[in-house]
Amino acid sequence: MSASPLLELRQLSVAYGGIQAVKGLNLHLNQGELVSLIGANGAGKTTTLKAICGLLEPQSGEVLYQGKGLKGQGAWDLVAQGLVMVPEGRGIFTRMTIDENLSMGAYLRRDAAGIQADTEAVYQRFPRLKERRRQLAGTLSGGEQQMLAMGRALLARPKLLLLDEPSMGLAPIMVDKIFEVIADIADQGVTVLLVEQNAHRALEIAHRAYVMDSGELVLEGPAQNLLNDPQVQAAYLGL
Numbered sequence: 111m112s113a114s115p116l117l118e119l120r121q122l123s124v125a126y127g128g129i130q131a132v133k134g135l136n137l138h139l140n141q142g143e144l145v146s147l148i149g150a151n152g153a154g155k156t157t158t159l160k161a162i163c164g165l166l167e168p169q170s171g172e173v174l175y176q177g178k179g180l181k182g183q184g185a186w187d188l189v190a191q192g193l194v195m196v197p198e199g200r201g202i203f204t205r206m207t208i209d210e211n212l213s214m215g216a217y218l219r220r221d222a223a224g225i226q227a228d229t230e231a232v233y234q235r236f237p238r239l240k241e242r243r244r245q246l247a248g249t250l251s252g253g254e255q256q257m258l259a260m261g262r263a264l265l266a267r268p269k270l271l272l273l274d275e276p277s278m279g280l281a282p283i284m285v286d287k288i289f290e291v292i293a294d295i296a297d298q299g300v301t302v303l304l305v306e307q308n309a310h311r312a313l314e315i316a317h318r319a320y321v322m323d324s325g326e327l328v329l330e331g332p333a334q335n336l337l338n339d340p341q342v343q344a345a346y347l348g349l
């Protein structure tokens with residue numbers, strides 16, 4: 111692990127007009143960590159991810175990535191630096207084939223051999239996608255679309271992967287598969303920030319976690335401790 115965090119939020123605040131969605135958030139991810147960000151609907155999780163990846167401008171505070179401030183950089187600049195988001199709702203191109211969707215993930219790369227090898231690796235990870243590689247992505251099930259969105263993100267060679275509600279709306283068996291894949295991606299050295307409503311699963315696979323409520327951080331710590339915390343169990347785990 112390197113000494114300085116890969117990502118650091120310092121007193122990050124984000125507003126939509128008069129609505130203060132994120133209020134003075136401090137958060138960090140070390141290289142190689144899988145960190146979950148949990149909290150109820152409207153807590154500010156998606157807003158936080160959007161501010162990290164340049165889709166929303168912070169009202170105040172800083173986002174530091176690899177030790178440098180990201181102010182003024184757009185999402186494309188950040189993808190080129192390995193900061194990649196899989197958005198809520200997946201954002202795949204339904205009228206393009208699976209192959210074409212994956213190649214969009216490699217849009218900024220010029221290393222044809224590397225792209226081909228990474229595409230093959232994605233197809234090995236997700237054989238269902240390989241079988242259907244020439245079909246339109248819109249014909250895939252929700253779970254398969256989530257896998258495609260993750261595969262596309264992997265083709266950008268992420269250093270930091272931001273995942274927004276990857277298990278949302280999926281059948282239980284697909285939820286299992288998605289969490290397996292996330293853990294595996296993290297094991298391979300990609301740093302992951304996981305936003306999830308499924309707090310139980312998100313805490314089970316994470317090293318550390320943060321809990322947000324109404325735009326503020328209310329708890330943080332090793333994920334295992336939060337899983338065993340009575341306050342978290344009552345408020346977020348339905349125990």
Ligand code: ATP
Binds near residue numbers: 150151153158
């Ligand atoms: P969810 O799980 O429902 O996505 P969240 O924790 O990701 O919740 P955000 O989507 O970040 O929460 O929303 C935080 C707050 O900002 C909420 O009060 C929400 O209503 C508000 N908000 C989000 N997007 C907008 C927007 N485009 N315009 C105005 N207010 C917004």
